[in-house]
Amino acid sequence: MRLEERRQNSAVIVARLEGLTKRYPNGTLAIDRMDLTVGKGEFVSLLGPSGCGKSTALYILAGLANATAGRVELAGDGRQVVGAGSIGFVFQEPSLMPWATVSENVALPLTLRGSAADLASEVIRCLTMVGLETFANAYPRELSGGMKMRVSIARALITRPQLLLLDEPFGALDEITRARLHDDLLHIWSETGCTIVMVTHSTTESVYLSNRVVVMAARPGRLIGSVDVSEPYPRTKAFRLGPGFSDHVRQVSALMDHASSGELI
Ligand SMILES: Nc1ncnc2c1ncn2[C@@H]1O[C@H](COP(=O)(O)OP(=O)(O)OP(=O)(O)O)[C@@H](O)[C@H]1O
Known part of the structure; x- marks a missing residue:
């Protein structure tokens, strides 16, 4: 999708959190009245110190956890239920089935749904997007950490999600692998036109990838501000080395x- 089209689309709301509050049964107030609106085609990063509720917010957005109070709207149509299939989720760990091949792992969301039509070609489409088409018959034990994460991303793409949610997907990877996956994720974002919300601990990662970085604070988890990264795509190594990158990193930092401030670390 072209940049201009993305800008027009971002007026269309894909997800909206209003007054989102989550209190766990043990009394922890993980999120206190969080408001967030995500426009179609955006790449939003959720950044903040450990325990500020980033993953909780993402899980609620995905429908994997319930809010205690507040509203979650998806696709801007006022529905409060998550539309399964229009959301793809990438967990912190690749969480692959060790006994199944790469293809079988990627196919899982469609297999569970019982929709077998075009399964093989859909799997190859997703494996090609992550550069693993020649590993379709390999087993997870034969793959590096970065390749396992690629499989996990391919699995999330198999339902052609409008909204792709990623929970700190690159935290365990080395710097070079991380940088490659950043560029590949940006390519996937551009090719599919999907909307991305990603949780990360990394200021530089959030600035490199996102058009908006939303920062949260802990105890209680809440939103404290956001930075628009108004730098053009495609973003390359030149962007990482340029003044626009460091300016935005300073703002986010x-x-x-x-x-x-005031946190015990
Ligand atoms: N199932 C649970 N029961 C009780 N408290 C929980 C549960 N899950 C998370 N919490 C607490 O809720 C708060 C927010 O947790 P969450 O994992 O959403 O934060 P986070 O910002 O994603 O943290 P991290 O960056 O360390 O992954 C933390 O204080 C955490 O201890």
């Missing part, structure tokens, strides 16, 4: 300092 200032919010992170604010988010972490």
